[in-house]
Amino acid sequence: MAEKNYAFYPGCSSQKGASAANYLTSVNAVCNKLALRLTAIPDWNCCGASISYAGGSELSRQVLNARNLALAEKHLPGQDVVATCAACWLAARETREQLVASEPLRADANEALEVAGLEYQGKAKVRHMVEVLIEDLGLETLAKPVVKALEGLKIAGYVGCQTNRPFGIAGESFENPQYLDRLIEAAGATALSDYDQKVTCCGGALAFTEPEKSQAQIKMIVESAYDQGADMIVTPCPLCQANVEVYQSQINEKQGTKLNMPVVYYSELLATAYGASAKEAGLDGHLIAPDKLIDAAEKR
Amino acid sequence: MSEADHSSAYRREFLAEVEREVEGGTWVKMCMQCGVCAGSCPFGPHWEHSPQKIFMMIRAGQREAVLRSESMWLCTSCYNCVVRCPRQLPVTHIMHGLASYAQKLGLAPKLQATRDFSLQFWENCTRTGRVNEMRLTLGLYFREGLVAGFKQAWAMRTVAWGLLRAGRLNPAELVGGHRCADANGIKAMLAKAREIEARRKAQHGH
Numbered sequence: 001m002a003e004k005n006y007a008f009y010p011g012c013s014s015q016k017g018a019s020a021a022n023y024l025t026s027v028n029a030v031c032n033k034l035a036l037r038l039t040a041i042p043d044w045n046c047c048g049a050s051i052s053y054a055g056g057s058e059l060s061r062q063v064l065n066a067r068n069l070a071l072a073e074k075h076l077p078g079q080d081v082v083a084t085c086a087a088c089w090l091a092a093r094e095t096r097e098q099l100v101a102s103e104p105l106r107a108d109a110n111e112a113l114e115v116a117g118l119e120y121q122g123k124a125k126v127r128h129m130v131e132v133l134i135e136d137l138g139l140e141t142l143a144k145p146v147v148k149a150l151e152g153l154k155i156a157g158y159v160g161c162q163t164n165r166p167f168g169i170a171g172e173s174f175e176n177p178q179y180l181d182r183l184i185e186a187a188g189a190t191a192l193s194d195y196d197q198k199v200t201c202c203g204g205a206l207a208f209t210e211p212e213k214s215q216a217q218i219k220m221i222v223e224s225a226y227d228q229g230a231d232m233i234v235t236p237c238p239l240c241q242a243n244v245e246v247y248q249s250q251i252n253e254k255q256g257t258k259l260n261m262p263v264v265y266y267s268e269l270l271a272t273a274y275g276a277s278a279k280e281a282g283l284d285g286h287l288i289a290p291d292k293l294i295d296a297a298e299k300r
Numbered sequence: 301m302s303e304a305d306h307s308s309a310y311r312r313e314f315l316a317e318v319e320r321e322v323e324g325g326t327w328v329k330m331c332m333q334c335g336v337c338a339g340s341c342p343f344g345p346h347w348e349h350s351p352q353k354i355f356m357m358i359r360a361g362q363r364e365a366v367l368r369s370e371s372m373w374l375c376t377s378c379y380n381c382v383v384r385c386p387r388q389l390p391v392t393h394i395m396h397g398l399a400s401y402a403q404k405l406g407l408a409p410k411l412q413a414t415r416d417f418s419l420q421f422w423e424n425c426t427r428t429g430r431v432n433e434m435r436l437t438l439g440l441y442f443r444e445g446l447v448a449g450f451k452q453a454w455a456m457r458t459v460a461w462g463l464l465r466a467g468r469l470n471p472a473e474l475v476g477g478h479r480c481a482d483a484n485g486i487k488a489m490l491a492k493a494r495e496i497e498a499r500r501k502a503q504h505g506h
């Protein structure tokens with residue numbers, strides 16, 4: 001397989017010891033198998049996420065993202081920027097579109113970037129890892145390295161918000177996107193196509209500040225997966241993953257429920273199907289162990 | 301100028317202020333009051349003023365009520381509204397913009413947790429160029445003082461322990477943590493951005 005190169009934007013939550021550290025582990029395992037070469041953007045910074053709006057002004061937040069794009073253009077010319085985190089992708093892509101659309105805005109951003117010795121020319125494109133998998137490789141190619149088809153595993157594909165809106169994956173519907181189900185099937189598992197909470201918001205950053213309201217959302221997301229007979233939930237978003245997994249124990253404490261639904265990344269699923277060990281696939285990074293996936297990984 | 305004319309000019313004044321000061325503000329007049337956004341917010345039942353209502357209030361000149369509203373702070377950035385609005389208003393951005401403007405004017409509700417978190421997040425991520433999740437979490441728990449903080453931390457102990465064991469929370473971040481090599485360059489760049497914005501405002505303003 002010919003190698004493909006990308007300027008990688010891992011994002012804060014993917015760092016060692018951070019809340020989505022195991023996402024990165026599994027992405028690395030998948031990319032190795034698919035000859036996708038990710039080179040981290042040197043000295044990349046935080047995207048500001050959606051939640052920083054009260055502290056950061058509009059231009060400050062754009063400049064923060066433009067810095068990463070400029071660094072990618074400088075050090076990894078000609079490569080698309082690829083993010084694994086939905087919020088990183090959204091913030092960086094939104095900035096790119098705004099700067100490309102407006103000459104004066106780009107001039108302002110570059111005036112600020114100049115202070116840090118950088119310039120953004122509007123070249124580097126911003127993409128999500130899922131886009132790379134589906135658009136640059138395609139489902140057929142994704143199915144090829146499968147050595148352990150995850151047969152019989154029933155999975156609720158939870159797309160969430162920011163991987164899906166406002167940009168989403170080209171050609172997909174915002175209200176009922178299909179790509180995650182197709183990815184699940186590429187790993188040999190069964191996608192529960194009637195999972196009705198696939199694009200429900202988990203509360204995002206407000207899971208911290210509005211716990212009751214967010215946990216009501218999370219409860220719906222998990223209960224619907226149970227209703228469909230799911231063995232686990234699969235998601236492309238680090239915040240969705242963390243929120244939906246982590247708060248189940250709180251909901252149980254408060255409401256006497258017995259929620260215990262594993263929530264894993266699409267990349268953990270693929271990595272396992274490609275023959276990675278539980279550790280290589282990031283399966284050891286959970287509060288609710290995805291037992292059936294771990295069993296599959298450990299089966300030789 | 302008759303009484304009626306005067307009041308409508310006053311009403312338009314707030315719309316003009318929003319257009320000038322708020323991200324996406326020039327879109328507000330395009331709202332056709334269809335109500336689609338109002339049914340789209342995940343925390344919708346808790347919003348006193350839905351986005352639709354807020355746009356109507358802006359046009360009616362209800363400055364205080366809009367800027368003091370708690371509703372914008374309930375926006376989860378889900379972007380449902382943006383993809384559904386038939387007039388393609390950037391509703392998410394306008395909600396954030398209004399919240400941010402209210403904050404700047406000191407009108408935002410003081411004890412709003414999301415307001416605090418938003419400010420702390422920006423502080424946190426621009427300090428070293430990378431988010432420090434440990435400090436961010438504790439900063440939020442302890443925002444109302446020590447006792448409340450320990451109570452919250454205690455309530456979350458099983459979650460924290462689970463994350464720790466899973467290698468997804470690192471107490472060492474309290475003292476060190478990830479950072480950008482050019483953290484100073486980032487600070488200087490952001491200071492410059494604010495300077496440029498102030499200059500633009502002075503040019504376009506009054």
Ligand code: SF4
Nearest residue numbers: 331332334335337385
């Ligand atoms: S969906 Fe758009 S046009 Fe309809 S009320 Fe909301 S902002 Fe206005």
Ligand code: SF4
Nearest residue numbers: 341375376378379381
């Ligand atoms: S992005 Fe905000 S305003 Fe728009 S639907 Fe979601 S919560 Fe409501």
